[in-house]
Amino acid sequence: MQEKLSELFITQYQALLGVAFQLTRSEDDALDLMQDLAESIARNDRPASSIEHPMAFFRTCLRHARINALKKSDREIPSEPEVFSQIPSGDSVEDSAVGAAAMAWLRAELAAYSPEMREAFYLYYFDGYSLDEVAKKLNLNKNTLSQRFVRIRGKLVRNAADQSLFFALMVLFLLKPR
Amino acid sequence: MKQRMSQQKARNTIRAQLYRADDLFVRSEKEAVTLAAQCTVSARALVMRAEAKSDLPAESWAGFYRALDEADQRALGGWRARLHDAMRALQKHRRAALTSLILAVILAFFTLVPTGRAIAEGIFDYVISVFGSQLQIDQTDEKTLYEQRGYDEPDVLTQDQIAEYGYDADGNLIMEKEPVYYNSVAAFESATGLDAVELVSDQLKCVEVMENNNIVTGKSLRTNYRTNDDLSVNLIEKWYKGDGQTVSFNGEIKQKTVLDGKPMQYAIDTETGAFDGVVLLDDSILVIYADKGVDLDLIWKLLS
Numbered sequence: 001m002q003e004k005l006s007e008l009f010i011t012q013y014q015a016l017l018g019v020a021f022q023l024t025r026s027e028d029d030a031l032d033l034m035q036d037l038a039e040s041i042a043r044n045d046r047p048a049s050s051i052e053h054p055m056a057f058f059r060t061c062l063r064h065a066r067i068n069a070l071k072k073s074d075r076e077i078p079s080e081p082e083v084f085s086q087i088p089s090g091d092s093v094e095d096s097a098v099g100a101a102a103m104a105w106l107r108a109e110l111a112a113y114s115p116e117m118r119e120a121f122y123l124y125y126f127d128g129y130s131l132d133e134v135a136k137k138l139n140l141n142k143n144t145l146s147q148r149f150v151r152i153r154g155k156l157v158r159n160a161a162d163q164s165l166f167f168a169l170m171v172l173f174l175l176k177p178r
Numbered sequence: 179m180k181q182r183m184s185q186q187k188a189r190n191t192i193r194a195q196l197y198r199a200d201d202l203f204v205r206s207e208k209e210a211v212t213l214a215a216q217c218t219v220s221a222r223a224l225v226m227r228a229e230a231k232s233d234l235p236a237e238s239w240a241g242f243y244r245a246l247d248e249a250d251q252r253a254l255g256g257w258r259a260r261l262h263d264a265m266r267a268l269q270k271h272r273r274a275a276l277t278s279l280i281l282a283v284i285l286a287f288f289t290l291v292p293t294g295r296a297i298a299e300g301i302f303d304y305v306i307s308v309f310g311s312q313l314q315i316d317q318t319d320e321k322t323l324y325e326q327r328g329y330d331e332p333d334v335l336t337q338d339q340i341a342e343y344g345y346d347a348d349g350n351l352i353m354e355k356e357p358v359y360y361n362s363v364a365a366f367e368s369a370t371g372l373d374a375v376e377l378v379s380d381q382l383k384c385v386e387v388m389e390n391n392n393i394v395t396g397k398s399l400r401t402n403y404r405t406n407d408d409l410s411v412n413l414i415e416k417w418y419k420g421d422g423q424t425v426s427f428n429g430e431i432k433q434k435t436v437l438d439g440k441p442m443q444y445a446i447d448t449e450t451g452a453f454d455g456v457v458l459l460d461d462s463i464l465v466i467y468a469d470k471g472v473d474l475d476l477i478w479k480l481l482s
Contacts, residue, residue: 003266003386004241004245005241005243006241006242007241007244008242009221009242009245009250010221010242010249011245011249012246013221014215014225015214017214017217018210018211018214018312019210019216020211020214021205021209021210021211021213022196022197022203022204022205022207022210022212023202023203023204024204025204025211027217027219030213030214030217031217031219034224034228035228035231037227038224038225038228038233038242039228039231039232041241041242042228042229042232042234042238042239042241042242043234043238045241056257057304063202066202069204070202070305072202076246081195099197103195103198103199104198104199106192106198106199107198107199107200110199110200114226118247118379122190125189125192125193125196126196126203127456128189128358130323148189152188152192155187156188156191
């Protein structure tokens with residue numbers, strides 16, 4: 001009677017496919033990632049409750065599968081991601097507020113991270129694990145992680161403030177405690 | 179908590195546009211979601227493709243197909259899928275469900291089952307009696323406090339008083355009984371054993387003798403006399419039980435000795451010209467009202 005991972009995969013199919021599209025340039029690649037994930041689940045289809053964060057677990061699996069695929073594919077030809085006419089163009093207000101400059105800073109910040117800290121970043125910001133869970137998984141100091149992530153948030157707010165007061169207020173509103 | 183929520187918002191913002199910070203990600207979350215919605219490959223087709231590519235036995239994929247069938251049933255509104263969902267929700271929230279069930283059973287027992295209803299009534303009566311006793315205790319404490327501070331003691335209704343007056347149909351304590359009418363003052367005295375003041379004169383005719391009983395102030399007798407000129411003289415005698423009574427006059431207050439040496443305060447009302455007097459007797463208070471024009475010498479003579 002307990003929900004199994006296979007069932008969660010089916011009910012969250014669209015959401016997981018969206019995650020796959022974030023990681024891949026084409027629909028075929030996205031579907032390949034999803035197939036890999038389905039096979040991983042089929043190998044050990046257990047109750048979803050046996051995993052603390054099943055959706056975070058699925059995101060991690062998809063991300064790792066993509067990294068492995070990229071490592072294997074030395075012959076991969078860099079190409080622009082597929083563009084679909086129906087996708088609305090332009091950034092959202094939220095995107096604009098954070099700004100390209102802030103994300104460029106984040107790119108540099110990530111480049112300076114150790115592989116371990118980079119994985120922690122992915123686990124927290126992309127996969128959706130909590131700070132405690134990330135610290136436990138990677139056997140890292142929670143305070144170290146917290147300081148790094150607070151720094152990222154602070155930088156984004158400051159960057160928005162540099163752009164304009166309106167953007168600063170917008171970011172503060174978006175990031176304010178609820 | 180606030181910091182955590184703030185971080186959560188930051189996390190969502192960063193996740194939405196990770197492609198700007200890391201080459202691993204090729205498009206924004208929003209764009210990816212749109213692409214996923216446009217993808218024509220169904221979950222069933224994807225699972226079948228994955229199974230075809232895989233070397234795993236068919237049993238390994240049974241969970242996926244079962245879930246796909248249930249999803250189809252759910253989409254068609256099938257009762258099995260709904261039952262399955264309900265059972266799952268029940269299992270997920272079993273603690274809340276069990277608590278609700280126990281509360282419902284207890285409520286049903288105390289409202290629907292005769293035995294339970296009797297128990298509930300017993301508990302209710304007990305609570306009411308305890309509450310009533312508490313009130314009594316509070317009043318007693320208040321009385322002690324008044325004594326300590328030298329105030330007039332507050333009136334405390336005794337159980338005898340409450341029993342004597344009883345409750346009306348709505349359950350409210352009766353504060354004043356229906357008036358009792360007598361043919362004469364003597365009839366009142368005979369019925370109550372009290373000694374009441376009576377004006378006896380051939381110039382006055384007793385037209386009404388009415389007894390009033392108030393749970394707080396006690397018994398009083400109102401006697402109405404008419405003069406030959408049809409003027410009214412009212413005597414109100416109060417066998418007063420309560421706190422001190424305030425007496426006020428609308429006119430110059432004078433004093434005259436009546437009824438074997440008792441000082442009566444009286445005044446002629448400046449507006450109506452009526453006589454208004456009060457005298458404190460041994461165990462009662464006597465109040466006299468007389469219309470303007472009544473011979474006051476007659477009053478003094480009758481009260482001498």
